[in-house]
Amino acid sequence: MKIGCPKEIKPQEFRVGMTPNAAQEAVANGHEVIIETKAGIGSGFDDAAYVAAGARIVDTAEEVFATADMIVKVKEPQAVERKMLREDQVLFTYLHLAPDPEQTKDLLASGCTAIAYETVTDDRGGLPLLAPMSEVAGRLAPQVGAWTLQKANGGRGVLMGGVPGVGPAKVVVIGGGVVGTHAARIAAGMGADVTVLDRSLPRLRYLDDAFRGQFKNQYSTAGATAELIQDADMVIGAVLIPGAAAPKLISRAQLGTMKPGAVLVDVAIDQGGCFETSRPTTHADPIYDVDGIMHYCVANMPGAVARTSTIALGNATMPFMLALANKGWRQACQDDPHLLAGLNVHAGQLTYVEVGKALGIDV
Template sequence: MLIGCPKEIKNQEYRVGVTPGAAHEAVAAGHTVIVETGAGVGSGFPDEDYIAAGASIVASAEEVFARAELVVKVKEPQPTERKQLSEGQILFTYLHLAPDAAQTRDLLDSGVTAVAYETVTDRAGGLPLLAPMSEVAGRLAPQVGAWTLQKANGGRGVLLGGVPGVGPARVAVIGGGVVGTHAARVAAGMGAEVTVLDRSLTRLRYLEDVFGNTIRTRYASAANTRELVIESDMVIGAVLIPGAAAPKLVSRADLALMKPGAALVDVAIDQGGCFETSRPTTHDDPIYEVDGIMHYCVANMPGAVARTSTIALGNATMPFMMALAGKGWKQALRDDPHLKAGLNTHAGKLTCAPVGEALGIDVTDPDSLLG
């Protein structure tokens, strides 16, 4: 199969969908790999690395989209890219369709077979292609939140770990999954007073076993969440409903009760955000203020540490990429029900139920397409 990797064009997105290592594996298996010139530079992979791996460098994204049978990316295709997709082509990337009606409609209109990283599952019920970036985003969240809290950025002027004689900042992490666990680890390591909220008592017990007394846990009832949000200097939104829009857990009315200059870091912004006042921002202009509360809502946080993120993501996606290329999408999905869960669109049909529910679009059972 001809695998193509275009350069990412989203604002300050430096990751790349195919690493030289993945290209080498694909070429060794008999596939052809084409990579847009400069696609890997932001992650520290020059064109020469791809050539050494057996891939070919092409001059433009247009050539990648025109030739590739399987397009492998990182971020959702932008409007100019979606116009170049076609029926019979496989797209393998993050999509996050539930809050994005325009992208969903464009993918359906193109007829492309789109497999979304974020809805591929595993035997343990996890999301193996989302997990690496959730780990990165979780670890970044306290760092960017600490920066947002600086007075020069409009924040409270609070140091996360405090100093002798001055108490640490209070950090509430809403959601105890992959993002929340890693956010709590880093925030606690920076010396903050950390509380993690979750609705799973099993998860809360796990967190207490792992962290001991270095963090606190609370059940995420509406009352407990509101109380912690009001008390905190920083709130990290780390909730996820696979494939669906994130629930709004902090209302605009809550902002008036928060500490002036407190920071909201919304790691769920790719799925629409879990704060009512969240809207996507970029690394160019990452923070904004609403009612005296600073919001950090960058939709591609891991792009800031592109090399680490690209290698981590590539390690996770490569086996699935090889299955799609080696077997074709139908047989690959027949053989692997977890990869089948990643199918979001095919030939103008939506196949992901949470997206259909969020956008009011009829959904086709993926099994009916694999006969």
């Protein structure tokens, strides 16, 4: 099969769909890999690395789309890319179709077979192609929060780990899923005093078993949150209610109960944010102040560490990419119900029920 990987063109997107290692695996499996020139530059992979892996470099996205049987990307195809998709082509990338009728219309019109990273499942009820980005965002949250806590950035001027004779920062993580657990581990590793709140008792039991001594946990109620935030230097919002907007767990009025210069990092901003005063920000202008409380609300946090994110995503997508290439999409999806769960569009038909419901299209 011919596997094509164009350079991402969405603004501020530095990741790439295939690493040189993934290209090398595909070539070793007998496939031809076609990479658009400079596709990997934002993640620190130059054309020479792909050539060494056995891939062929082409000058334009048009050549990639015209030649490839399967396109592997990161972000949903942009309008100009969607025009190049063909009936006999497989598209494997993040799609997020539910809030995007324009993209859905174009994918249906193209006749292509589109498999979305975000709806591929695993045996434990997880989303294995979303998890790596939650891991990245979670581990990044205390790092950006610690920077925001610095005085020159508007923060309280508190060091995460304290020093001998001075106590550490107090960090509250709301939501103990993938993001929250990774955030808590890193914050604790920096020496902070960390408490995780969650509404799932099984999850709290797991956190207690796995991380007792590293960080504390508490059942999430409005009362527990109100009490903990009064004393917190940093609050990390990491909740998710699948398929719903994030619940607002800290109101504007409550900011007045917090210490001046405390920091809110709202990782859940891509689901609307879990603090009333959150609004999406960018890497270019990531923080702002509301009532003396600093907010960090970047909606695509993994973009800040594009190289780590590209490699983490590539590790997770590679087995699926190889199955699609080795068996063809039909057989690969027949053999693996988790990959089949990723199928969103085929031959002008929407095939994913939730997207159909969201857009009012028959599935």
